[in-house]
Amino acid sequence: MNKTIEFLRSLQTEAGAFRGWVDGPAYCEITGYLIPTLLQHGERKMAIDAARYLIAAQNEDGSWTGMGSYHADGSVITPGVPAVFDTAACIEGLRCMVPIFDYQKQIDRAIAWIHKQTMNSVYHYRVCGSLEEPPTFPLVVSGETRSHYFAYALEGLYLLGEHERVRKALAKLPRGMQPHTLNGEGSDTCATAQVAKLRLLLGMDASVEINELRSLVGDDGSLPHDRENPKKVAWACKYYLDVEYLSRQVGGKEWNEVTEWQFGHL
Numbered sequence: 001m002n003k004t005i006e007f008l009r010s011l012q013t014e015a016g017a018f019r020g021w022v023d024g025p026a027y028c029e030i031t032g033y034l035i036p037t038l039l040q041h042g043e044r045k046m047a048i049d050a051a052r053y054l055i056a057a058q059n060e061d062g063s064w065t066g067m068g069s070y071h072a073d074g075s076v077i078t079p080g081v082p083a084v085f086d087t088a089a090c091i092e093g094l095r096c097m098v099p100i101f102d103y104q105k106q107i108d109r110a111i112a113w114i115h116k117q118t119m120n121s122v123y124h125y126r127v128c129g130s131l132e133e134p135p136t137f138p139l140v141v142s143g144e145t146r147s148h149y150f151a152y153a154l155e156g157l158y159l160l161g162e163h164e165r166v167r168k169a170l171a172k173l174p175r176g177m178q179p180h181t182l183n184g185e186g187s188d189t190c191a192t193a194q195v196a197k198l199r200l201l202l203g204m205d206a207s208v209e210i211n212e213l214r215s216l217v218g219d220d221g222s223l224p225h226d227r228e229n230p231k232k233v234a235w236a237c238k239y240y241l242d243v244e245y246l247s248r249q250v251g252g253k254e255w256n257e258v259t260e261w262q263f264g265h266l
Contacts (some may be wrong), residue, residue: 003221005041008034009256011234012046016053020067021233028057028064029086031233035093037238040245042060049111051097054090055106062109063088088127123149129156141230143183147173150182158198170195175208180226187226189216193239200246211248213240 011019017026018034038047045246058064059082059219066083091110094103119127120137122145129137139153148187156165178195180186216223222232223240 003219004217004223004241005038005043005221007221007232008038008234008237008241009043009046012049015056016049016051017057018050018234020235021231026053027067027086027234028054029066029083029089030238032064032086032090032093034234034238035080036096037241037245039096041241047093047097048100051094051101051103054094055103056156058090058106058110062106062111062113063087064110074100081114084114084119084127085121085123087114088130092130092155117126121149123152125153125156126159128265129159132159134213141182143181145177145182147180147182147188147191148194151178151191151198154198155194158201163202166198167204170199170202170204175213177209186228189213189226190233190236190239193223193236193243196243197239197246206243206247210243213243 008018011022012025013019013026015026016031018031019025020027020030022077031054035047035050037242038044038050038058054064061082063082064087065080067080087110091107095105097103098107114127114131119135122139122141124133127140129260135156139157140217142155154169157169173195174184176192177187177189178191180188180191192209193213196213198204199206199209214225217240218224218232220232221237222253223236224238225231226232
């Protein structure tokens, strides 16, 4: 676990941003949702530096620029433009810092920007969950849907309190390593960690998934994108650290909860 934190430290730039992988570009999205994870593990300086980077990188309209990804149907989200999902991840991180820094104005601007956008993708369910706003669009998935994106949707439903719906969905997924797509093709380390995290939160057994994740941790603390692709990615490390944190809590706790004691010596 400590090695994984050190690996993430190696991905943080002097400006505070986190790269998606070694020698990769800085990601506002990853920088944002790493903040609560870092705070849970006591890495306050890393979290503060990340938050300061996000404040500097925020667009005038309140959004943050996305690096680009794919919709479940394969259509491309053009990189280099403001992105709803990325902006929500940055809000998630800055909210954890509000007890120390007055970032509420930046958060409010970002939320106002999101409210002007169209949300219709499976992973936008996580945006709705993080904003505590029930989605107004259906959750549409198919065998071609990435497990990683579906797990985001389940996180959103969890945050909206639909725990039984999430529990039923998890019960239908394979145990251990999750496939790249819901039809069973390939593999996905991050999706595996996301599923393990949700299972822990819901009091379900996650031992098979946790053992799988631990077997994949490299000597430098990194985790690969999947079994077929050894590329070391920050997002898999983030969720693995969340899983290890939750697995050590008596009774567990909300995945995005950061308690007062963690701000004691900032």
